[in-house]
Amino acid sequence: MTSDSVGDAADDDGGDTVVYDLAPDCTVDDVEEDTPYLATVNGIVEYGVFVDLSDSVSGLVHESKLSGTFAVGDELVVELENVREDGDMSFETVDVGEYTIQQVAHEYRPTATTALDASLGEQVHVEGVVTQIKQTGGPTIFQVRDEHGVVPAAAFESAGVRAYPDVEVDDVVRVTGIAETREDATQLEVGDLTRLDGDAADRVQSRLDDALETWAEPHEVEPLVEWDAFEKLRDDLRDVARLLRKTVIEGRPIRVRHHADGDGMCASVPVQKAIEQFIGEVHEDPEAPRHLFKRLPSKAPFYEMEDATRDLNYALEDRAKHGQKLPLVLMLDNGSTEEDVPAYQTLAHYDIPIVAVDHHHPDPEAVEPLLAEHVNPYTYGEDYRITTGMMCVELARMIYPDMTDELRHVPAVAGLADRSKAEVMDDYLTLAAEEGYEEDDLRDISEALDYVAHWLRYDSGRHLINDVLNVGCDDRERHEELVDFLADRARGEVDAQLDAAMSHLEHEDLENGAHLYRIDVENYAHRFTYPAPGKTTGEIHDRKVKETGDPVITIGYGPDFAVLRSDGVRLDIPRMVTELDEEIVGGGVSGGGHLVVGSIKFVKGRREEVIDALVEKMAEADIDEDISSMSALSDD
Known part of the structure; x- marks a missing residue:
């Protein structure tokens, strides 16, 4: 029980007696012996009256403990007399004379989202912030984030009807419910969902903010190769990694746009896998990676208005239909030039954050006022020899380092795809050779990526691209056979094209x-x-x-x-x-x-x-x- 003073009925100064008034959400755990409580009569029987102290605390005052008569709705002061083995409570009236009322709030002991598996079938309390509200044909699903993760909380009003309509995204709430498993994922079956305000909300928000800063911090990883030119970019990449991790924790979707070529895919695929792995760590919902991350190629090496308006329209629809926040847009291998400005200005009307990691010659004065983060080697006196794929492999490792082993060959593919003359290309080729890739193998992968990207057009081709690049591919033999086939097809079609063109x-x-x-x-x-x-x-x-x-x-x-x-x-x-x-x-x-x-x-x-x-x-x-x-x- 939370109050200024509990136990003695009289105050220390000998003044009026203090009588405690339990908040509606107080439970039997908040009731103490030898303490006067304000009660309300809710029923009258021959042998006494039934009283309520809160929504869940009630009991009997036996006639032998009563003096006078009472009607339903009357208030009286009682003390706890007994709690039986079956949980029934009995009270007795007390004569306190003049008294003052002191409110008592329920003392909650929040359960961490990471500890819910140990409390299955039990009532728990989770305090956090709402990151998404989705109305289904049945319950309303609230995604709630505490210091440890994000858990879905299902509240049912009636089929398809919004539960707790006053609660909005970003509200600080307390969820009381039963921890359960649904489709191999933990969720809460909501009994009560309370929007917190004042000091209670501030305490929870402060706790979450402190945890967020620590949780969002990127991992310290050693670079795959030593390269002084690249070191200039490392702090900028850490800033991007921090922002992306924070975006995942806060439940904001991430939408990636990347150039539809070999380097663009070498950049986007590692970042996609790293972010999806991190989403899986943070969110209990197994569908969260699919809902919170989307990757799409861009044919042009800049953000075209067609792409931007489509992205914005889809984002607004997702917000309306699924209660999602508007996304962060991540530009990879494009996004640094003045041509991107109209698209960026369009998104700026909705305060959509944009991040660009690129190695095209930039127009910093034009784009940086519209970007939350911008990483580009030209801003440090370097150039396109540092490919976006090279940068994004390191970025992915900062986000989720456990995937390092399957990325060791990717920087070499990116360098060959974009004809990088970087002095460390030999180091990247050596790194790939340690994973069983000769230079010809890497050139074949690059050729196959370009070929597949051409036919995929505006589709991400997620699984096919992963198999070609051998990131997240579980069959090395199939990868090699697929690359051989696609690279041979690509070279044959290039030869046919040039046979027709060279004479002109x-x-x-x-x-x-x-x-x-x-x-x-x-x-x-x-x-x-x-x-x-x-x-x-x-x-x-x-x-x-x-x-x-x-x-x-x-x-x-x-x-x-x-x-x-x-x-x-x-x-x-x-x-x-x-x-x-x-x-x-x-x-x-x-x-x-x-x-x-x-x-x-x-x-x-x-x-x-x-x-x-x-x-x-x-x-x-x-x-x-x-x-x-x-x-x-x-x-x-």
């Missing part, structure tokens, strides 16, 4: 000494098949680099777009795009990417003017045969 390749020598190759991929390459225009341009470019051994620029163009690849020429494609947009009024020029790899869009009627102006700028670029390049990104 245009060549000229630029004034700076670079070779320029152009190909009309709209008219001289197969459409709507593999490889797509970006991949086709990249494959042509690779062949010409190998054939000439000289600086090479390749342009693959269509009616209103061009994809660009360069080796040995110091280009700055984002800057060139900005200049072209200013110089060609009405050209509708946009685009970007990496410094030497990118894409441009323009209006169809100004194509010739845009490409000619682009070539002039390329001819003025400096030659640098030592420059690192990426020659086969799969930008479409």
Whole structure:
């Protein structure tokens, strides 16, 4: 029993007697002997009266203990006389004269969500914050988070009717109910759900906040390889890991958008598995990983308005239908450029947090005011040699380190997929070799990923991608056979595409000494098949680099777009795009990417003017045969 004074009826100053008034939720455990309580008559029988002290504390005052007559609803002061073996309670009236009332609150002893399995079939109390409210055709399901996890609490009013309609997401509550198992998961069968306020809510919230800060802290993991350039990014990645862990604990969904190429999948798949494993640790609901995490590819290397509006619409529907919070959006291998700004501004109207981990050339002034976290090697004077896949393997390990062993080969796949010339590529290849992957095996995985991503289009292809990358795959032999098949198919279709296209390749020598190759991929390459225009341009470019051994620029163009690849020429494609947009009024020029790899869009009627102006700028670029390049990104 919680009160200022319990036991002696008289106060210390000899004044009025204190009589205790039990709160409605008080139980027999809150009743003490030799203590006066305020009671209300609820029934009259020949041998006495029945009284209530609270909703669950009641008993008999025998006629022999009564003086005077009473009616239902009358108040009287009683003390506990006896509690029988069957739990029945008897009281006796006491004459206290003048008295003052002191409220008594029930003293709850909360049970941790992690201890519910040990209390199955018993009544327990859980104090926490509501993270989701979902109305089913039967009960209302409240997801409640305490310091240790999130548990579903099922409250039934009537079929399909919202129970406890005054309780909302983020309210601090106390749930009293029976711990039970349903579909191999622990949940609470709600007997009572009380919204806390004032000091009671503050105490619970403070407890949760302290636990959250500790729980969200990322794991300390040693990097897979020693790399000074990468160390500059480690603190930023820790900040992202902390935010993602906190997001999971708070019950907010995470929606990942990633570039639909090899590096994008090497980035997103490890992060997906790490977050889903952590969700499984935090949430009792076995369906929580499916509901709280979604991964979708983006064809463009930026967040298109089409993708953003779809994501926003789905998020609003999930909030309306399932009571979910609006998600955190995680951008991987895209999200750093000015082209992302309109999509980000759209989400900003709903205060949706956005995080970008990317290695495309960034526009920090444009995007960082709209981002909760931004990790990009360019902000530290590094470049795209540090691929997003390399960063995200370390990010995944900070979130859930137990999966390290199945990720050791992934950074090498990411590096080969994006043609990284990083000085540690040999270290990553060695790491992969220790897991049984030779360099040719890794190149096959990269090729297979690109091939599958092309045909999946806007589908995540979760299980197929996992099998190709061999993350979360339980059959190494099937993985190897699948990769061999897909890589052979991909190379065969690339060869067929180039057989048709190479004879239509245009060549000229630029004034700076670079070779320029152009190909009309709209008219001289197969459409709507593999490889797509970006991949086709990249494959042509690779062949010409190998054939000439000289600086090479390749342009693959269509009616209103061009994809660009360069080796040995110091280009700055984002800057060139900005200049072209200013110089060609009405050209509708946009685009970007990496410094030497990118894409441009323009209006169809100004194509010739845009490409000619682009070539002039390329001819003025400096030659640098030592420059690192990426020659086969799969930008479409």
